[in-house]
Amino acid sequence: xxxxxxxxxxxxxxxxxxxxxxxxxxxxxxxxxxxxxxxxxxxxxxxxxxxxxxxxxxxxxxxxxxxxxxxxxxxxxxxxxxxxxxxxxxxxxxxxxxxxxxxxxxxxxxxxxxxxxxxxxxxxxxxxxxxxxxxxxxxxxxxxxxxxxxxxxxxxxxxxxxxxxxxxxxxxxxxxxxxxxxxxxxxxxxxxxxxxxxxxxxxxxxxxxxxxxxxxxxxxxxxxxxxxxxxxxxxxxxxxxxxxxxxxxxxxxxxxxxxxxxxxxxxxxxxxxxxxxxxxxxxxxxxxxxxxxxxxxxxxxxxxxxxxxxxxxxxxxxxxxxxxxxxxxxxxxxxxxxxxxxxxxxxxxxxxxxxxxxxxxxxxxxxxxxxxxxxxxxxxxxxxxxxxxxxxxxxxxxxxxxxxxxxxxxxxxxxxxxxxxxxxx
Numbered sequence: 001x002x003x004x005x006x007x008x009x010x011x012x013x014x015x016x017x018x019x020x021x022x023x024x025x026x027x028x029x030x031x032x033x034x035x036x037x038x039x040x041x042x043x044x045x046x047x048x049x050x051x052x053x054x055x056x057x058x059x060x061x062x063x064x065x066x067x068x069x070x071x072x073x074x075x076x077x078x079x080x081x082x083x084x085x086x087x088x089x090x091x092x093x094x095x096x097x098x099x100x101x102x103x104x105x106x107x108x109x110x111x112x113x114x115x116x117x118x119x120x121x122x123x124x125x126x127x128x129x130x131x132x133x134x135x136x137x138x139x140x141x142x143x144x145x146x147x148x149x150x151x152x153x154x155x156x157x158x159x160x161x162x163x164x165x166x167x168x169x170x171x172x173x174x175x176x177x178x179x180x181x182x183x184x185x186x187x188x189x190x191x192x193x194x195x196x197x198x199x200x201x202x203x204x205x206x207x208x209x210x211x212x213x214x215x216x217x218x219x220x221x222x223x224x225x226x227x228x229x230x231x232x233x234x235x236x237x238x239x240x241x242x243x244x245x246x247x248x249x250x251x252x253x254x255x256x257x258x259x260x261x262x263x264x265x266x267x268x269x270x271x272x273x274x275x276x277x278x279x280x281x282x283x284x285x286x287x288x289x290x291x292x293x294x295x296x297x298x299x300x301x302x303x304x305x306x307x308x309x310x311x312x313x314x315x316x317x318x319x320x321x322x323x324x325x326x327x328x329x330x331x332x333x334x335x336x337x338x339x340x341x342x343x344x345x346x347x348x349x350x351x352x353x354x355x356x357x358x359x360x361x362x363x364x365x366x367x368x369x370x371x372x373x374x375x376x377x378x379x380x381x382x383x384x385x386x387x388x389x390x391x392x393x394x395x396x397x398x399x400x401x402x403x404x405x406x407x408x409x410x411x412x413x414x415x416x417x418x419x420x421x422x423x424x425x
Contacts, residue, residue: 014198018205024183025151033100043174044092057162073263077133116418121411123149125207132213135163148410155188200225232393235265235348242354243276250353256377266381298328347396349381370403
């Protein structure tokens with residue numbers, strides 16, 4: 001039998017961060033809702049009062065990223081503005097207003113022998129998040145971890161390091177001002193590959209790892225992680241226009257799903273159209289999309305109806321563009337649309353536009369995705385839009401969470417058994 005190559009040792013500096021986060025998590029697990037909310041409010045205030053400092057740090061990050069040739073899409077994710085700072089603070093205040101899941105009794109029952117059994121929500125412990133470019137994740141993730149009684153171990157990308165340091169500093173100061181351990185939020189400032197893989201292997205310290213990034217990061221997680229993880233995966237999202245769709249409404253929804261913010265995971269990447277409505281619908285939607293700078297590629301049937309679009313290759317059906325590009329396919333039936341979506345979907349968001357309730361129900365039941373939308377834009381798949389508050393990610397797997405991950409998804413349950421001198425025979 002071939003010898004197994006031992007995994008590289010976790011750097012001692014990373015282990016120390018894990019120890020600190022674990023110690024903080026034990027304090028946060030029993031912190032009262034009032035104290036956690038006070039710290040969240042203080043963090044929101046500090047982020048706003050330090051906006052000039054945060055924006056200055058972000059400007060340095062942006063200049064370095066532009067000089068390094070970073071593409072427009074990741075640059076947009078990296079960029080902070082006054083409006084985005086306000087949104088970050090609002091996200092923290094929104095979490096204040098959400099119910100605290102810790103201690104919630106999920107269900108309970110009495111056994112015939114008199115034992116009372118309860119399932120009660122509890123924090124996961126230490127949640128590690130490895131993410132790319134988006135500095136707003138620093139406050140969003142830290143805020144959700146705090147409210148759910150968890151410590152946050154954050155490892156951002158080199159491109160956003162200065163921005164992340166400034167935001168994490170505000171979060172840590174807010175915790176300290178309310179008597180909570182500042183190590184409830186720890187930013188890993190060493191952005192080397194070795195440190196990232198060290199975080200992935202912090203068994204005994206990290207209770208759940210959530211990666212937020214592209215295919216290379218996900219591949220690294222799959223290859224290296226020894227801690228439990230939830231994949232925040234790609235968003236190859238589809239909009240299916242059924243034969244009974246309202247054309248004007250469908251055009252507006254498709255334009256929004258593709259162009260409102262094309263660089264995010266819930267933007268539409270493929271348009272699937274029933275052949276019965278395709279001539280009229282494509283004649284209306286294609287020029288509207290092209291006017292907004294969208295590049296179209298399509299199958300033979302779509303190109304016969306709109307010859308200006310380029311031919312689609314097989315790779316186009318499975319690509320998350322994150323840009324102003326859209327693949328178009330014409331299908332003969334609802335079932336063919338479902339087959340296409342299930343074949344190429346990454347499990348993020350799929351939509352059906354239809355006035356046929358039976359078609360909507362069939363699509364919802366048959367499509368295997370974390371979120372299925374009826375007669376609305378895919379862009380609504382978001383923790384804030386769902387009323388969850390700021391989200392920590394969108395899970396595209398099935399264990400232990402699926403779809404937008406917010407407070408409840410950052411807890412587990414424990415069984416609490418109440419007896420009165422019971423012994424088992």
